Amino acid sequence: MQILTILIESIIVGLAVGFAAGVGAARMFNAPTVQALGAFRTLGEMNAAEGDPASHFSFGLGFFFNAWASTVGAGAFTQDITHRVIPNWAASILLLKNKNVAETVHNPKKMGIVSGIIGAVLVPFLNVTSASIPASLQVTAVKVLVPAADTLINMVMPILFWLAAIDAGRRSGLFGTVFGGVAALIMGNAVPGVVLGILVGKGVDELGWTRITRIILIATIALFVLSGFFRGFDINMLKAFKVGIPTWLNNMHSVVTPK
Amino acid sequence: MQDDLKDLEHAKSFWYADWSFPIIVGLMSMGVFAGTSMYVNYGVGAFNEVAIVAMLKAGLTGKSFGPAAAFGASFLFARVLEGSLVGILDLGGSILTGVGIGIPAIMLSMGLTAPVKNFPLALLTGLVIGIIIGLIIFFVRKYTVGQSNATFGADVMMGAGNETGRFLGPLIILSAISASIPIGIGATAGAAIFYAWKKPLPGGAILGAMLFGFFFPIAV
Numbered sequence: 001m002q003i004l005t006i007l008i009e010s011i012i013v014g015l016a017v018g019f020a021a022g023v024g025a026a027r028m029f030n031a032p033t034v035q036a037l038g039a040f041r042t043l044g045e046m047n048a049a050e051g052d053p054a055s056h057f058s059f060g061l062g063f064f065f066n067a068w069a070s071t072v073g074a075g076a077f078t079q080d081i082t083h084r085v086i087p088n089w090a091a092s093i094l095l096l097k098n099k100n101v102a103e104t105v106h107n108p109k110k111m112g113i114v115s116g117i118i119g120a121v122l123v124p125f126l127n128v129t130s131a132s133i134p135a136s137l138q139v140t141a142v143k144v145l146v147p148a149a150d151t152l153i154n155m156v157m158p159i160l161f162w163l164a165a166i167d168a169g170r171r172s173g174l175f176g177t178v179f180g181g182v183a184a185l186i187m188g189n190a191v192p193g194v195v196l197g198i199l200v201g202k203g204v205d206e207l208g209w210t211r212i213t214r215i216i217l218i219a220t221i222a223l224f225v226l227s228g229f230f231r232g233f234d235i236n237m238l239k240a241f242k243v244g245i246p247t248w249l250n251n252m253h254s255v256v257t258p259k
Numbered sequence: 260m261q262d263d264l265k266d267l268e269h270a271k272s273f274w275y276a277d278w279s280f281p282i283i284v285g286l287m288s289m290g291v292f293a294g295t296s297m298y299v300n301y302g303v304g305a306f307n308e309v310a311i312v313a314m315l316k317a318g319l320t321g322k323s324f325g326p327a328a329a330f331g332a333s334f335l336f337a338r339v340l341e342g343s344l345v346g347i348l349d350l351g352g353s354i355l356t357g358v359g360i361g362i363p364a365i366m367l368s369m370g371l372t373a374p375v376k377n378f379p380l381a382l383l384t385g386l387v388i389g390i391i392i393g394l395i396i397f398f399v400r401k402y403t404v405g406q407s408n409a410t411f412g413a414d415v416m417m418g419a420g421n422e423t424g425r426f427l428g429p430l431i432i433l434s435a436i437s438a439s440i441p442i443g444i445g446a447t448a449g450a451a452i453f454y455a456w457k458k459p460l461p462g463g464a465i466l467g468a469m470l471f472g473f474f475f476p477i478a479v
Contacts, residue, residue: 002301006297006301006303006304009293009297009304009378010297010304012290012293012382013290013293013294013297013304014290015290016286016287016289016290016293017286017287017290017291017294017306018290019286020283020284020286020287020290021287021350023274023283024283024287024348024350027274027275027283028347030275033346034275034276034277034346035277035280035342035343035346035348035396035397035400036346036347036348037280037283037284037287037347037348037350037354038347038348038349038350039347039349039350039351040347040349040414042350043347062457062458065458065462066458066461066462068462069461069462069463069465069466070308070309070461070462070465071303072469073309073465073469074309074312074313074316075298075301075302075303075304075305075312076298076305076307076308076309076311076312077294077304077305077306077307078307078308078309079306079307079308079350079351079355081306082306082350082351082355083350083351107274108274108275109274112274119290123294123304126303126304127297127301127303127304130303139472139476139477140438140442140468140469140472140473140476140477142316143438143472143477144431144434144435144438144442144446144465144468144472145309145313145431145434145465146313146316147434147437148310148427148430148431148433148434149308149309149310149311149313149427149430150310150313151430151434152310152423152426152427152430153310153311153313153314153326153330156423156426156430157423160419160422160423160426161416161419161423163419164415164416164418164419164422165415167415168412168415172412172415183333186329187325187326187329187330187333188325188326188329189326189329189330191330192329192330192333192334192337193333195333195334195337195416196333196337198412198415198416199337199340199412199416201412202412202415203412216340219336219340223333223336227329227332227333231325231329
């Protein structure tokens with residue numbers, strides 16, 4: 001009975017995600033004049049396999065196996081399902097009939113319909129096959145994957161993004177370092193801060209201090225101030241420095257988080 | 260077909276116009292948010308990397324939702340800004356991580372379980388969130404940029420993001436080895452076989468670890 005529920009829900013989810021992924025990917029070939037939804041790596045990879053249905057298919061297939069293993073192990077599809085498997089398989093099916101890329105892969109309508117069908121088959125397949133896996137296997141997978149993932153998220157990712165920010169120029173290195181440290185303090189992970197540092201640093205490198213870059217910088221600082229406040233970082237910091245907490249600040253907190 | 264090509268020039272049809280963008284983002288968010296709902300209910304169906312889903316899992320198993328919420332929400336914020344500027348909204352950061360992990364984590368941490376756990380409600384919640392995100396991008400795009408050609412370091416972030424994926428394989432093998440000797444051997448052999456087949460390491464390491472974990476289970 002539960003399998004049936006999972007099956008029906010998966011078809012709905014797969015149809016919606018597949019359709020949107022297909023339309024979004026095809027629109028990428030028309031960006032920036034058309035606002036698209038996708039990823040730079042998808043754009044690059046699809047360009048690399050352009051025109052050859054077999055390349056598109058096998059590229060998707062390699063990531064499909066990885067995604068399947070990950071779904072069986074931890075219930076997570078990996079981002080490759082939307083980034084790589086669905087768009088590339090849709091492209092390969094369309095290219096079988098018509099080799100003209102502009103009329104097939106770059107066409108949001110055709111990509112959307114074919115991708116929707118692929119999603120409606122793929123998502124139920126992944127979910128049903130993994131839901132029928134014995135619990136002992138999932139325990140093993142979680143015991144292995146969770147520690148690995150923790151290290152990846154908390155150490156490897158921040159360091160790689162940080163080094164990339166430093167290598168990208170003095171400005172993004174400086175903003176990345178400051179925002180990265182602040183993000184790690186407030187949010188517990190440095191990656192979002194470093195990403196925003198690169199955004200601001202490279203934005204100023206490319207555009208100078210225009211209205212847009214100033215808005216981004218102000219929005220970033222507002223993001224830090226607000227999330228610091230809502231997570232009670234200000235109170236914790238004052239306590240750690242052994243400074244008394246002003247009454248007005250305590251009052252503000254009790255207004256926002258009534259307990 | 261001729262009509263579609265003509266529409267590209269005018270950019271007014273559903274398939275190419277900016278006004279339809281919120282609908283597309285809405286559908287994507289609907290599916291991804293409902294996928295997370297399925298993950299919460301059945302343990303399968305989350306549209307994200309194992310590493311990122313693990314943060315949500317930490318919250319579900321009684322630890323804090325804080326990391327997942329902060330990570331997802333700040334990624335969403337950065338990607339929405341970037342997406343309207345660059346012309347490509349990054350699906351992974353904005354929808355898969357932001358809407359799929361960050362927003363459910365925020366809702367669950369506030370005790371709002373119904374929109375996440377109830378499937379039809381999850382579809383509706385995801386759709387509304389996606390349409391709002393799409394509208395924000397539509398208006399930011401309309402009133403600020405469109406003219407500038409800056410990439411805002413998107414290439415730098417993409418490079419670092421892709422580099423991160425390469426670390427997962429070795430990390431899984433090391434983690435498997437510290438779980439138990441048989442699982443460690445399985446993960447190593449699986450990863451080696453996948454590498455020989457020119458497939459990404461993590462898939463082989465996971466399958467190998469699970470195969471040996473099935474025959475030599477670890478005590479919970």
